[in-house]
Ligand SMILES: Cc1ncc(COP(=O)(O)OP(=O)(O)O)c(N)n1
Ligand SMILES: Cc1ncsc1CCOP(=O)(O)O
């Protein structure tokens with residue numbers, strides 16, 4: 001059977017032959033290729049930075065993050081010389097029409113930002129390597145820029161976490177349940193933005209598996225995901241933070257492990273514990289138990305008085321917790337709470353979406369009155 005001749009391949013082969021016999025022109029050709037690689041990746045990195053910058057500007061209104069994006073773009077632009085631009089050959093570039101299906105869809109803002117950070121970091125890695133063939137300082141310069149992009153990424157993600165924490169008014173603390181994922185999803189559909197995974201008895205193998213599923217679920221709804229008690233688990237499953245009780249690891253130690261971009265919450269039952277938690281650098285506190293509760297049977301109620309104390313004295317977000325349900329949430333709100341955390345009221349609800357919406361509507365009402 002005769003084989004058809006692919007003229008493109010023949011051209012390529014003849015090019016290579018020419019290159020082999022003409023070392024000088026090979027060098028020139030290689031240089032052109034390097035220039036094209038540098039040109040294309042300088043563009044990729046700049047575009048990615050611009051996408052991040054727009055979110056920092058219009059989404060977060062954060063001048064400091066906008067500034068860092070701008071400085072990075074300017075530092076990058078200094079390397080985009082006329083000779084690199086001149087090497088551009090868009091019609092002859094087979095990469096321009098290729099896009100991965102994942103690029104066509106982004107499930108939420110976090111996914112969009114992360115995809116663009118990866119794109120910038122990849123481009124900078126390419127610039128670092130191929131840049132060494134272009135200029136003696138280019139490799140070093142892009143290595144430094146790449147680390148600045150990592151820092152920008154952690155600052156931005158940390159800032160977003162803190163913003164969402166401050167906006168969250170309802171906090172679901174989970175308890176083991178057969179339909180846990182379904183229930184949490186129903187609450188997320190009702191507008192929940194903060195979830196804590198709490199299972200005091202499961203094996204770690206189960207905890208890891210459940211925590212990963214919950215983290216994915218929460219993030220797909222743009223909600224924060226916190227792990228109870230365990231800093232190691234929080235890091236292992238890439239949670240947004242950890243919740244620590246009075247008997248758990250000290251905040252200062254947890255902070256060293258988690259950094260400032262992840263959240264640390266602390267349980268408090270009285271004024272002294274609250275002041276210490278704030279001084280130690282907690283991002284938020286639990287205030288309670290407000291009422292006695294079978295979920296934490298060994299803890300006596302701190303009462304509504306402590307809620308009122310928190311309303312007057314806490315400089316950080318605080319969540320009233322313990323025995324709160326639809327029948328008493330308005331008493332807790334009246335005592336000064338703007339945020340509440342619940343276990344049974346949602347986990348055992350027949351209609352978790354509806355109860356979530358009810359809680360949020362009551363809490364929003366208070367904020368609206370306070371702001372008017
Ligand atoms: C939001 C919130 N507040 C308080 C607690 C209780 O933490 P802790 O006292 O460590 O008790 P356990 O939950 O670990 O039994 C919490 N988990 N979340
Ligand atoms: C974990 C915890 N910490 C203080 S009270 C409490 C449990 C609250 O559970 P519920 O909302 O079912 O009363």
Ligand SMILES: [Mg+2]
Pocket residue numbers: 228229243244245246248
């Ligand atoms: Mg604990």
